Amino acid sequence: xxxxxxxxxxxxxxxxxxxxxxxxxxxxxxxxxxxxxxxxxxxxxxxxxxxxxxxxxxxxxxxxxxxxxxxxxxxxxxxxxxxxxxxxxxxxxxxxxxxxxxxxxxxxxxxxxxxxxxxxxxxxxxxxxxxxxxxxxxxxxxxxxxxxxxxxxxxxxxxxxxxxxxxxxxxxxxxxxxxxxxxxxxxxxxxxxxxxxxxxxxxxxxxxxxxxxxxxxxxxxxxxxxxxxxxxxxxxxxxxxxxxxxxxxxxxxxxxxxxxxxxxxxxxxxxxxxxxxxxxxxxxxxxxxxxxxxxxxxxxxxxxxxxxxxxxxxxxxxxxxxxxxxxxxxxxxxxxxxxxxxxxxxxxxxxxxxxxxxxxxxxxxxxxxxxxxxxxxxxxxxxxxxxxxxxxxxxxxxxxxxxxxxxxxxxxxxxxxxxxxxxxxxxxxxxxxxxxxxxxxxx
Ligand code: FAD
Ligand code: NAD
Numbered sequence: 001x002x003x004x005x006x007x008x009x010x011x012x013x014x015x016x017x018x019x020x021x022x023x024x025x026x027x028x029x030x031x032x033x034x035x036x037x038x039x040x041x042x043x044x045x046x047x048x049x050x051x052x053x054x055x056x057x058x059x060x061x062x063x064x065x066x067x068x069x070x071x072x073x074x075x076x077x078x079x080x081x082x083x084x085x086x087x088x089x090x091x092x093x094x095x096x097x098x099x100x101x102x103x104x105x106x107x108x109x110x111x112x113x114x115x116x117x118x119x120x121x122x123x124x125x126x127x128x129x130x131x132x133x134x135x136x137x138x139x140x141x142x143x144x145x146x147x148x149x150x151x152x153x154x155x156x157x158x159x160x161x162x163x164x165x166x167x168x169x170x171x172x173x174x175x176x177x178x179x180x181x182x183x184x185x186x187x188x189x190x191x192x193x194x195x196x197x198x199x200x201x202x203x204x205x206x207x208x209x210x211x212x213x214x215x216x217x218x219x220x221x222x223x224x225x226x227x228x229x230x231x232x233x234x235x236x237x238x239x240x241x242x243x244x245x246x247x248x249x250x251x252x253x254x255x256x257x258x259x260x261x262x263x264x265x266x267x268x269x270x271x272x273x274x275x276x277x278x279x280x281x282x283x284x285x286x287x288x289x290x291x292x293x294x295x296x297x298x299x300x301x302x303x304x305x306x307x308x309x310x311x312x313x314x315x316x317x318x319x320x321x322x323x324x325x326x327x328x329x330x331x332x333x334x335x336x337x338x339x340x341x342x343x344x345x346x347x348x349x350x351x352x353x354x355x356x357x358x359x360x361x362x363x364x365x366x367x368x369x370x371x372x373x374x375x376x377x378x379x380x381x382x383x384x385x386x387x388x389x390x391x392x393x394x395x396x397x398x399x400x401x402x403x404x405x406x407x408x409x410x411x412x413x414x415x416x417x418x419x420x421x422x423x424x425x426x427x428x429x430x431x432x433x434x435x436x437x438x439x440x441x442x443x
Contacts, residue, residue, distance in 0.1 A: 002027040005313055006091060006106035008081045008249065010039030012299050013280020014112030015063065016306025017313070018073050021108075024314035030073045031104070033093055035080040038136040039065060044299050046139045047160075050146065051167035057139050084109065084253040086273050108275050108313045111250050111263060112306065115243040115281035115297050120155065124216030130237045133160055145236055146171050153225045153234035155213055157184035160240035162196065162331045165205050169332075176206040176232045178225065180241075183209055189342045191357045191376060192390050196331055203332045208232070243297060245282045258284045260295040267319040269309040277313065279305035286322035289340050289387060289408055290349060296323045324408040325388075326401060333394050337401035340388025340408045343378050352381040356442045360434035362397035364426035373397050375438040377404075377414075384414040384442075391434070400435055414439050 005021055007014045010032045022030045032039065040063040048054045065075040076093075082101070083092040089109075094101050117132040119125050129149075131142050152168045154161045157179035168175045177200065179186065183193030184200065184207060200207050212228040216237055225232040245262040247255075256272040258264030263278040265271055267286070271278050280302035287294035304320055311318035328337040346353035355378045363370030371394040378388040386407050391398045407416055418440065422433040430437075 002029050003107040004029040004031070004105060005108040005110070006104060007032040007110040007112055008091075009112035009114055009280070009282075010034035010075060010077070011041065011043065011112070011114060011280070012302035013114065013282070013306040014110060015040035015068075016303045017110045017112060017277070017279050017310040018068070018075075018306075019063075019071065020307045020310030021314045022071055022073050022310075024311060024316055026072065028314065032068070032073060032075045033079040033081050033091075034075065034077045035096070036135055036137055037077050039063070039068070039075055039077060041136055042299070043135065046133055046136075047163040047167045049139055050133075050142055050164060051170040053170070057136055057143070060136070081249060084249065086253050086276060089275065106275070109277065110306075110309050110313070111255065111271070111276065111278045111282055112280045112302075113246040113249060113282045116246050117239060118242040118244055119239060120213065120241050122213055122215050124218060124222065125239065127216060127218045127220055127222045129218070129222035129235055130216060130239065132239050133164060134243070142238075146173075149173055149236040151234050152176070152236045152238065153178060153232050154238045154240055155225070156180075156240035156242065157196075157207070157209070158187070158240060158242065159327070159329050161238070162200075163329055164238055164240065165200060166203070166330070166332050169203055169205060173236070174206075175204070176208060176225075176234070178211050178213055178227060178232065179207070179209045180211065180213070181209065185336065187342065187345070188338055188390060189344055189355065189357075189376060191374070192336060192338070192392060195334065195374065195392050196336065199332050199334045243281070245295065245297070247282060250278070250282065258293045260284050260293055262295045264293065267308075267321075268312045268317075269305055269320060270312070277309040279309045285320070288322045288324050288411075294323065294325065296325055298327060321409075324405055326405040328398060328401065334392055335395055335398035336390070336392050337398040338388070338390045339401050339405040340386070341378055342388060342390075343376075346378050346380075346387045351387055353378055353387055354381055354442070355379070356438050358434065358438045358441055360437050361430055362393050362395065362434075363428060364430055367426040370427075371395075371397075373434050375400075375434045377417075377435075377438045377442050379414055379442055386412050386414065386417065389438075397428075400433070403435060414442050418443070
């Protein structure tokens, strides 16, 4: 008889694990339990459905439960795993559709329960008109609310706040972005935050930074946000104040968490419990610059985690190589890409770090339509080892970040960067690539 693999959570981490394991070992029985009504979708596309650029949430679905079934994978939506006994390898499942509880067994278990929004501890967040954006259901609720909304306040100028500010403006809303720290994208250095602020304001977003949000005012339906700097009227409030790993079930069954508060795994995505794996936003990764566990809750990482866990369960030997912390997002006309450590983060970590920040272009200066592009490089004094960087551009030029990410992956130095044979043609780059200009300046 084939072994039985059960996956808890059916989005990026869980769906990848299930699909990979079944493909590599068709003998495996593979079952996925998903609490919500949706599996296997690209949450990363949600802001673009809200903006109207993608015509409908269904476009985000990668695979339906029916398509999984055709591959021999049993997917149960609206099924929540409420308990796991790792000694007996038995799970208790609540079927929200039928309102009944039943038990199932596993030989291999994948915890892919993801992350959930952090709700700030302020009065008024339970009112109507207050939203988070994490799941397809969240997307449905917001899509329904948008036509009746006029003034939106977004709490948090991180990834979601910045992407959704653009979406809301495209839907004609007045938007105020309220960030507790002193700049947009505060986990990165100031120059990038300044570029973002300018871009947001140019597109009519009011940006309030360094504000303490005290309460959401309203009598059952939100009407305004009370802050240390004044009151912002709003009929729609989005809480985009961060997320945390959804580890409740893991902790209850005795799965060890790491120093970040997410599940600790080895390179094969195995947890401390025999036969139990973790994948996606619920799990940590190894950070190759910091050389310690790190929580990087991103979609591409979740897919790699899932694929690694699935391969190992199928009997192959797969290892996840870790992360360097690369991310990219769009804010109106700007693409903002970062990798590794900002200067502030590097110094906080005890590196003797320095940075350069340069402005160049995304094409030859004489090429029609070429636009400004900015590069930040963070490196260690003395060794000249690269520690991080950012590229901000008006489009795909920001993907230069990937060259930097590759160097960080292998502990590259400024000299390694200067030696790279990078692509050049006038429509795409100046003859000296902006990364090389930054490296020369650092030298
Ligand atoms: P989740 O997507 O959180 O899925 C976990 C699933 O587990 C949930 O559906 C949940 O219902 C289910 N579950 C939890 N507990 C149980 C239980 N007990 N029983 C059954 N089911 C359970 N990443 C990028 O790399 N690039 C981007 O551009 C990007 N954009 C994003 C934009 C938005 C608006 C959002 C919200 C996220 C974005 N991300 C992006 C992050 C990316 O979407 C996540 O990293 C990814 O979804 C993580 O997948 P996951 O499977 O680990 O977790
Ligand atoms: P985030 O951690 O990126 O940003 C949260 C922001 O909220 C921070 O700037 C923080 O200072 C601020 N904040 C916290 N409490 C506040 C308060 N009470 N008032 C005002 N500001 C407050 O988190 P997010 O934007 O919620 O996004 C969640 C996750 O989704 C990200 O960590 C990322 O993994 C993922 N994501 C990625 C992308 C991408 O890669 N393009 C896009 C969207 C989402």
